[in-house]
Amino acid sequence: MSDVAFSIWLPLFALFYVAVALYWARVAVTQGTGEDGFFSAGHAIAPWISALVIAGVSLSGWFVLGGSRQIAENGFQMPALLVAGVAVALPGVLFFKRLWFVAERLRVSSQADIFRVYYRSPFLVLVSTVVALLFAIGFAGLQMRAVAEAVSLLTDGAVSQLAASVVLGFILFAGVGIGGMRAIAYFGVIQTVLSFAAIVALAGFALIWSGGFGELNRGLQQLASAPEAASYFLVNGVIHFTSGLGRGGEVGGANTAVANLSLAFAFMGFQASPLALKLVLSTRSPNGIAAGQTWVTAGFFGALIAFAIALVGVAGLIDKNLGLDALLMRLQLQSPWFAAWIFIGVIAAVQLLAGLALFVAAEGIVRHVYKPYFNSRLSKRDAVTLTRIAVAVLAVAAMVMQNLTPVTLSALAAIALPIAFQLWTPLLGITWLGWITRPAAITGVGFGVAGVLLTEPLGYEILSFFGLELPWGRWPWTIHSAAWGMAANIAAVLIISAITNRTALSTEAVEIRKLFAGVLAPGKKSHALRPTAWSVVIAWFFLAAGPGLIFGNSAFVSGEGENATWLLGMPSIWAWSLAAWVSGVGMVWFLAYKMEMASSVHVEIPAYEPPRRLPTDKSQIERERLRALIVTGAAGFMLAVFVAFSFGG
Amino acid sequence: MSKPAAVERDLLVFSIWAVFGFGGLAFVLEGFSRDAYLVSLAGIGAIVAGFISHIIVNAVFDASFKAGESALGIGVFGVLALVFIIGWASGDLSQDDYWSGLTLFAVLGFGLPLYLSTRYGLRGAFSRFHLKPADSGNADE
Numbered sequence: 001m002s003d004v005a006f007s008i009w010l011p012l013f014a015l016f017y018v019a020v021a022l023y024w025a026r027v028a029v030t031q032g033t034g035e036d037g038f039f040s041a042g043h044a045i046a047p048w049i050s051a052l053v054i055a056g057v058s059l060s061g062w063f064v065l066g067g068s069r070q071i072a073e074n075g076f077q078m079p080a081l082l083v084a085g086v087a088v089a090l091p092g093v094l095f096f097k098r099l100w101f102v103a104e105r106l107r108v109s110s111q112a113d114i115f116r117v118y119y120r121s122p123f124l125v126l127v128s129t130v131v132a133l134l135f136a137i138g139f140a141g142l143q144m145r146a147v148a149e150a151v152s153l154l155t156d157g158a159v160s161q162l163a164a165s166v167v168l169g170f171i172l173f174a175g176v177g178i179g180g181m182r183a184i185a186y187f188g189v190i191q192t193v194l195s196f197a198a199i200v201a202l203a204g205f206a207l208i209w210s211g212g213f214g215e216l217n218r219g220l221q222q223l224a225s226a227p228e229a230a231s232y233f234l235v236n237g238v239i240h241f242t243s244g245l246g247r248g249g250e251v252g253g254a255n256t257a258v259a260n261l262s263l264a265f266a267f268m269g270f271q272a273s274p275l276a277l278k279l280v281l282s283t284r285s286p287n288g289i290a291a292g293q294t295w296v297t298a299g300f301f302g303a304l305i306a307f308a309i310a311l312v313g314v315a316g317l318i319d320k321n322l323g324l325d326a327l328l329m330r331l332q333l334q335s336p337w338f339a340a341w342i343f344i345g346v347i348a349a350v351q352l353l354a355g356l357a358l359f360v361a362a363e364g365i366v367r368h369v370y371k372p373y374f375n376s377r378l379s380k381r382d383a384v385t386l387t388r389i390a391v392a393v394l395a396v397a398a399m400v401m402q403n404l405t406p407v408t409l410s411a412l413a414a415i416a417l418p419i420a421f422q423l424w425t426p427l428l429g430i431t432w433l434g435w436i437t438r439p440a441a442i443t444g445v446g447f448g449v450a451g452v453l454l455t456e457p458l459g460y461e462i463l464s465f466f467g468l469e470l471p472w473g474r475w476p477w478t479i480h481s482a483a484w485g486m487a488a489n490i491a492a493v494l495i496i497s498a499i500t501n502r503t504a505l506s507t508e509a510v511e512i513r514k515l516f517a518g519v520l521a522p523g524k525k526s527h528a529l530r531p532t533a534w535s536v537v538i539a540w541f542f543l544a545a546g547p548g549l550i551f552g553n554s555a556f557v558s559g560e561g562e563n564a565t566w567l568l569g570m571p572s573i574w575a576w577s578l579a580a581w582v583s584g585v586g587m588v589w590f591l592a593y594k595m596e597m598a599s600s601v602h603v604e605i606p607a608y609e610p611p612r613r614l615p616t617d618k619s620q621i622e623r624e625r626l627r628a629l630i631v632t633g634a635a636g637f638m639l640a641v642f643v644a645f646s647f648g649g
Numbered sequence: 650m651s652k653p654a655a656v657e658r659d660l661l662v663f664s665i666w667a668v669f670g671f672g673g674l675a676f677v678l679e680g681f682s683r684d685a686y687l688v689s690l691a692g693i694g695a696i697v698a699g700f701i702s703h704i705i706v707n708a709v710f711d712a713s714f715k716a717g718e719s720a721l722g723i724g725v726f727g728v729l730a731l732v733f734i735i736g737w738a739s740g741d742l743s744q745d746d747y748w749s750g751l752t753l754f755a756v757l758g759f760g761l762p763l764y765l766s767t768r769y770g771l772r773g774a775f776s777r778f779h780l781k782p783a784d785s786g787n788a789d790e
Contacts (some may be wrong), residue, residue: 013671020663027656031656186656189660190660194664197668197672335675335679335682337675341671
């Protein structure tokens with residue numbers, strides 16, 4: 001077949017992809033019911049669409065790109081990756097149903113809105129917006145960069161990385177900017193399905209080219225018999241008291257059980273982020289949450305990670321010529337039609353996340369920060385226009401950073417999940433733990449964010465710039481920043497909740513407490529099962545992602561040293577993780593259905609009518625606020641320059 | 650069918666063909682490229698699975714193929730047939746390619762009347778093509 005015939009498939013499939021994206025953007029626009037539909041799809045997204053897209057956005061893109069590479073480079077040292085389907089699904093089980101009812105009662109449509117109304121906290125609104133920005137610019141940006149690199153690789157440099165990222169950014173803007181939330185949800189279904197198919201097909205090729213499952217495991221066994229590679233199949237102890245990466249801690253020794261546990265915590269940040277909640281709160285009914293979280297996210301996508309993505313990674317571990325990039329390149333040379341189809345699936349997965357993140361970040365800046373605090377007279381129509389402009393600006397900013405500042409991009413990407421995880425405490429305060437007071441939630445998040453920043457490169461690079469060198473590096477004691485942040489967060493929440501007035505609730509918060517004590521109160525059966533639920537969850541975390549992983553090192557091995565044999569024909573820790581995934585799906589099912597945390601409820605929730613207040617003209621105070629912000633920003637900038645000039649470099 | 654239901658149906662149809670259609674096409678091309686009849690057969694199987702899934706979705710939403718879908722399907726069938734005939738005429742087809750193509754067109758060719766007869770009955774299926782004089786009355790005027 002000619003070169004032209006080989007090179008035509010990727011552009012051809014990409015053309016179809018763009019055409020379908022624009023078609024659904026058009027459908028979204030024609031379905032719109034005024035400006036409301038742009039931001040929340042008129043709260044009319046079908047539960048099955050929401051369940052599928054949440055699973056797709058939660059797992060597919062970053063696990064294909066990051067998860068398979070992690071296994072290809074480090075083997076099974078971080079088995080928490082393999083049970084990520086369960087870890088990612090848990091926050092959804094815990095929060096989605098109750099937050100949907102909160103939003104329904106208060107008639108709001110985003111996490112920042114809920115924080116503003118329930119806690120009346122501009123700080124939490126700002127953190128929620130910043131988290132969305134981190135996902136849009138850093139987390140998704142890093143993946144977009146990886147995809148643009150792959151485009152350049154697959155086209156043999158005919159399309160440069162810059163050109164690829166510009167085109168991908170334009171497609172994103174076209175879909176999200178034109179169609180809004182509805183387009184994200186509609187096209188998200190197709191993107192999710194495409195990405196699922198791509199992952200399965202990619203794993204199929206990895207398996208075929210490795211010679212089949214048996215041959216793959218023989219290769220692994222051979223690798224494990226080499227002393228220098230034996231660590232690929234072991235979790236490296238429970239904890240190492242090192243000063244962290246970059247301060248004496250070695251990457252190879254950092255993969256401890258506690259590192260796994262804290263990584264699982266970081267995964268649990270995604271569904272506490274404003275991105276996932278935007279989808280949930282745009283859904284017309286909460287009755288698909290249990291099925292979505294249990295069977296789609298934990299079950300189906302969990303299986304994809306535990307089997308398919310693991311297979312792709314394992315193929316790369318045994319043979320570097322079967323790493324993700326090499327695999328795609330080989331496909332492009334031998335089967336360009338499959339390469340195009342699979343690669344479009346990977347692009348779809350990354351673009352799904354990037355599109356949602358851009359949209360939520362732009363909405364946050366315009367609707368949750370600019371409008372309420374600086375321009376309350378902004379009409380809905382103008383808010384939509386401004387949001388579209390913000391989407392474009394953010395897409396350009398992300399594209400520029402992808403090409404010019406990859407290190408900063410990487411540093412920003414690294415803190416997105418752990419900072420999102422810090423939002424657990426205010427969300428728990430709203431949904432389950434009513435004793436968490438407003439000051440405690442706010443301070444807890446502040447401490448949590450500080451804890452994350454101080455244990456991640458971004459934080460200590462900033463401090464280093466100002467002349468302050470921290471004595472520790474990244475992830476001290478082999479504990480991920482998500483857990484460091486949460487330790488500070490929980491400590492602050494417990495202390496401050498104990499010393500502040502727990503009955504000082506806003507009127508809206510009182511309404512929500514009544515709602516949870518009324519129609520959403522747990523039934524007697526689930527109340528009786530509480531101790532069991534606690535035991536199951538703790539046991540699962542201990543064995544599947546925590547210190548119990550040490551048992552997994554040798555649970556399915558007989559003999560020692562060179563005589564060691566794998567009882568199940570596969571590495572013990574992989575088999576352990578598969579068992580953990582199966583039991584994890586059971587746990588999610590138990591919590592979602594038996595504990596009624598995400599089960600269906602068929603009640604009508606009337607809108608909350610706030611007490612009427614006289615409208616006041618806020619334009620003067622808003623102008624002053626804007627002036628104060630500019631002056632503070634300028635003063636802060638000058639102070640930062642002065643400090644850096646004096647002490648830093 | 651309500652507008653949201655129509656959108657949901659269309660989403661499912663797009664998703665089905667994104668997987669089965671393009672995946673099936675990739676398998677068929679792979680089969681042609683490697684002269685492997687079984688690989689082509691897997692692709693044909695995927696395309697048939699796409700049709701069956703499409704019909705199931707139609708049944709769930711109590712709908713039929715849209716005019717645009719039928720036109721696209723017939724158009725793609727025509728293009729594929731043309732490419733196959735040109736390939737056959739120019740003598741570029743191997744024995745496996747030849748049988749793969751024949752299998753594809755036989756399956757699609759028999760599939761259409763089979764679908765119509767199961768959906769509308771034998772007489773009804775014929776009526777889908779047969780225009781009564783009264784139907785074309787206005788056109789004569």
